[in-house]
Amino acid sequence: MATLPQNVGVSTEFHYRDQPTNTFLIDWSSRQIAGMDSGLSAMRQAVEIMLQNERFRWQIYDSNFGAELEGLTGEDYSYIVSEFPRRVKDAFSVDNRIVSVDNFVFNDLGSGKMLITFDVRTVFGSITEEVVV
Numbered sequence: 001m002a003t004l005p006q007n008v009g010v011s012t013e014f015h016y017r018d019q020p021t022n023t024f025l026i027d028w029s030s031r032q033i034a035g036m037d038s039g040l041s042a043m044r045q046a047v048e049i050m051l052q053n054e055r056f057r058w059q060i061y062d063s064n065f066g067a068e069l070e071g072l073t074g075e076d077y078s079y080i081v082s083e084f085p086r087r088v089k090d091a092f093s094v095d096n097r098i099v100s101v102d103n104f105v106f107n108d109l110g111s112g113k114m115l116i117t118f119d120v121r122t123v124f125g126s127i128t129e130e131v132v133v
Contacts, residue, residue: 021097040124043097047120047127050091067091072133074112080133081106084116088131097123 023042027034036042055066068087072080085104092098103119113132120127 040122040127043122043124044127046095047092047098047122047129050095051088051129051131055091064094069131069133077106077108077114080114080116084131084133085118088118092120099123 021042022036022038023045025034025037025041025045026032050065051067051069053061053066054070055068056063057066068091069084072084072087075083081104084106085101089101092101099121101118101120103117105117107115107117109115109132116131116133118129118131120129
């Protein structure tokens, strides 16, 4: 005698279906919710939030969320040029909507600061980001 029910009509076929990634959009000037979206504008906001949050700092975020960019401030130019792309790619590797990160441009601003511009290619389109370290 079987302990589990048999032939009860349960299908073993699984079909993968992408779910929408609806996100509340934040109006940063008024600090209010400005609506919802799941396209490129939502992806732009997600990228900005990942870059603005230091990894391991906030308990509200998973340990895989955020970037480790604070340690680059004040470092040598050649170290930042070699390390920044790796750290940004690592931060974005947990989001399957991000296809690639490339076209890094480094501009020395003086006083130990550097402006870094790069492209983030997502499934919704491309985003150009700027970070000052």
